[in-house]
Amino acid sequence: MKGRKNEDVRGSAMAYNVLLFADPGIDDSFAIMYAxxxxxxxxxxxxxxxxxxxxxxxxxxxxxxxELGGREDIPIIAGAAGPLSGEPVQYYPEIHGPEGLGPIRPPDSFQNIKVHDYNKILEIVNQYKGNLIIVNVGRLTELALMFILYGDNALKDITEFYIMGGAFLVPGNITAEAEANFYSDSIAARIVMEKAHNVHLYPLNITNRAIITPEMVEILAENSPTSFRPLLKPTFDYYFKAYQKNVPGIKGAPIHDVVPLMAITNPEIFKYIPRRVKVEEFGNAKGKSIADFRPKPDPEPLETLDYIGMEADIPKFVENFMEIFLKGDYEKK
Known part of the structure; x- marks a missing residue:
């Protein structure tokens, strides 16, 4: 059951309460802007x-x-510096730029921002008890640490978890079989998929198809009334050039991390298969996501099943993406 809507802090519109785990990153940044x-x-x-x-x-x-969105009231919580394995972190400046926003460099004034620690997560969970959705579009280290530090019941009052991760019956994007979020901390991915409840998972099956084209971004760069307009074209162009090198012939770039956020407010766009998801932790298959897709899978307790996104109406995805960036700023004020 989807979380109850609350009155939006900005007015009379009804809104879902969302705590976002991210690692911006260009597509993460689009996800934050979208939210x-x-x-x-x-x-x-x-x-x-x-x-x-x-x-x-x-x-x-x-x-x-x-700050650009005029929402300095939203707390920023410092996450983890690396995976649970302690392995060195591999970054991807060729995809996201040296500072994560392509050619954009945030001003130095942000060096003294107020940053909260992990206890703020528990405070937010308790504040919105039973009426909060967690969306995770980055590595799963922070979510796994919540279970490790505070116990299996620490997040029992979360309504649902919406997670971008995994790849089923399609190639990975880091290895032949593994998607980046699951691969980069496979231990954390296994813990989260084992202990989280009411999980909606958005793998590369869907997110690879959530493509926005340069022509669409050109429209936004010229017409979006939002405060984010100056960022849209330079960040997207950087990201798109990286995809052109990695996927010859691609017509646009997949905005992976907007997908789970859109699924909250536009559930009719997506179709799911209920299966229990497991993650390989080590070896050549590290980070591989596994589910039983046989016509008659082995029975699993209902409470252990995850909802794997397997189909998406991409034209409607594009329509909603464009709509939000063309008028969302006005609707939220």
């Missing part, structure tokens, strides 16, 4: 950790985006 602009999402906090950039840069990027 800030969507009138049906009440973003109550951002947990910002390593992934596409170092943790410190990730925190700075999140703070920059909420």
């Amino acid at each position: 800030l602009l969507n009138p049906h999402i009440n973003l109550v906090g951002i947990v910002s950790g390593y992934g596409n950039t170092k943790k410190e840069q990730s925190v700075k990027n999140s703070a920059y985006l909420v």
